[in-house]
Amino acid sequence: MTALEGDTTGSPEEALERETLPPEFFNDPGDDPHGWNAALRAGCPVHKINHPPGAEAYVVADYANTLKAFNDPRLSKRIDAAPAWFQEQLRDASPVLIKNMITADPPDHTRLRKLVSRAFTARKMEQLRPRIQEITDELIDDLPDSGEVDLMKLAYNLPMRVICEFLRVPDDDRSQVQHDVVMLSEAPYPDEERNALLRVASDKIERYLLDLLAERRQDMGDDLVSELIRAADEDEVFTEDELVSTLVLLIIAGHKTTANLIGNGTQALLQHPDQLALLQADPSLAESAVEEFLRFEAPVFRGTIRIATEDMQIDGVDIAKESFVHLLLSSANRDPEAFTDPDRLDITRSPNRHFAFGHGAHFCAGAPLSRVEGSVAFPTLLRRLPGLRLVDDPDKLDWIFDNSTSRGLRSLRVAYDTRLPR
Template sequence: MPEKLPAEFVFSPEFSRDPHSTYSALRDRGPVHPIDFPPGTDAFLVVDYEHGRKALNDPRLSMNPARWPELFPMIFGQGNPVLAHNMLNSDPPDHTRLRRLVSRAFTPRRTESLRPRVQEITDELIDAMTARGHADLLGDFAFPLPITVICELLGVPVDDRDAFGDWSTSLITPPLDEEQARHRAEANDAMRAYFGRIIAERRARPRDDMVSAMVAARDEEDLLSEEEVLSTLTLLLIAGHETTVNLIGNGMLALLTHPGQLALLRERPGLLPSAIEEFLRYDGPVERASFRFSTDDMEIAGVPVPKGSLVHVCLGAAGRDPGAFDDPDTLDITRTDNRHVAFGHGIHFCLGAPLARLEAQIAFETLLRRLPDLALACPPGEIAWHRNGSLIRGLRALPVRF
């Protein structure tokens, strides 16, 4: 059995800046490593592509927190967690039922119909930046674009988008100390109260939006519980912007620090779809997949994983595995057969992946076309990353000039 990694492994500033060299060193020693994260648990880190991809679709690894009651407070916090009852945190048949309901809003036709509105929002945000000649591309562009789209899709006011960002960060960060636990509890209560009011309003006055559709599925068809409505809407709001925010931020940083690739993309804009897939592989927006819990004694790559263990599948590590990708530490926007797992794999594959790709393609195309001299406004070493205690891989800010 490999030596157990300390919980601090995923929290150090050094790891947050460059997890890939650490993953590479771990992968040289083996694909699976025990880790004390969350502290006091039996947990394992999967850092290669082959076994990580298999684990993402292994029915012995449960996503339902109700099946791991002793770990429930540690993962979700005390009280009544708003994120505990949705399709992400469920197994079949509940997962199948909930995903079928939500998928109605993310059909290919519905997603493509959003293109004009996404383009309009993109242009408005760039218009607001151009007069200044500089911007924080995260706060001024990458965050407001997808949060506006998902708010309009759900049918909730976008005026509170800054609060949504704060709540989202708190809810996806494990509560490992008193301050994090307090922030998480406050965000949980705020999100619960917010969507509670929205649900009550739509129940009284339905509209043509996702909230009204979920309420109708609850009241008229009895297809889900009140708690599932609340939890699903919270999940969609968070997942509907977090992935795209960091896809744009991480991808643009990769381009701006690889001038040859940036010049190639400007010269050959038809490479944009493959460039998006390369950004997802090279430094994707989700560092680790959501917690999975072993329901039986099992093995992963020959390492015993006892029943009741948590399993962390490192999506970022899988994307840099030389066993799956040639020259994985090189950004190559012409890369073909890019079989990354940035959006997961199996039954929990990200339902909003087509929308994230659409938003990213419009964002990158418009930024590069309208801001031809876009460049970093600080040395790359000064750019700060979020701590990796959460599942997200993203920047705190991205200062640019143009």
């Protein structure tokens, strides 16, 4: 069986001799996804792919064409630009997901982004640093004095606690909210059974957030939910459905991406002793290191949905109207035409114009929060857990390739010599 018949154990070069990449290129790429990406870039960087299954779709693998595509108005984020069957599938499975800025073009995108832009400024996120530090230390306090742990538990708990505090979601509700929004982040599923469960989760989180909005209107504060309500009430151009959909987006983006940043970055750092020693010796490099982790092992490996609104070409490849266009961020981030020695981890790399948070109008609004969380987490882990090291063979790490655009680890077992006090 060749790779393009559903088995990605074949070589990239062998696979690319065929016309269409299989869905497995996204959800089961085998042991060397960066090798697949390099092979794509070395040939024609715009290639057909069967994803969503049955759709006319293409991947864009190089930096230059990805940059152009980010700014191409012919590539729409609107769900109603997609084929009718996909619109029906997504609206039936999870209508709460498709009424926020990530599924909108200007002027609706501009209007919806205003809901969050004033809350997620770099200055306001920096003001959260002391509390993020406190939460990080609390989570490390809960670890054993020494031994082995699954670091992904901390990686998920840190951003989830931060975003829930930012939203003022009660402690008792956080576990269920996390479960439901993670399920929504992978919509739509390729099978009816999981889509049925998805609709249940969608209905539950919609009801919960509508109730939260109603409660918050009676108890306004300085939390993000209150900020969104004030912005909506001032402009009077936002529906309740748009508020709910925006909250779902913020919870998904506010914890899953950062969890992957911490996990992906830690495993990369522990495999590069020279860079580990460099960051241990100079914690002031944390911000630069975060940018390199984002580039080297992007927590979001491809861009969110884009659909051609007319017949067009990308790098000479014909793209028909209603085709899906997937921007391979993890591939563009390792393009040798854009980065010197791109397969080398270098926490001092500058400049570092990666696409981990997207680019242009749809640049991730939550990027300032994720960056602060990462710049707190990495030096704190290294300072408080001396001897931090991987337990498992790096080749045996269990990467998650689900139906979402994220790429992270299912678990990351690490060991350390002792747990130091704050």
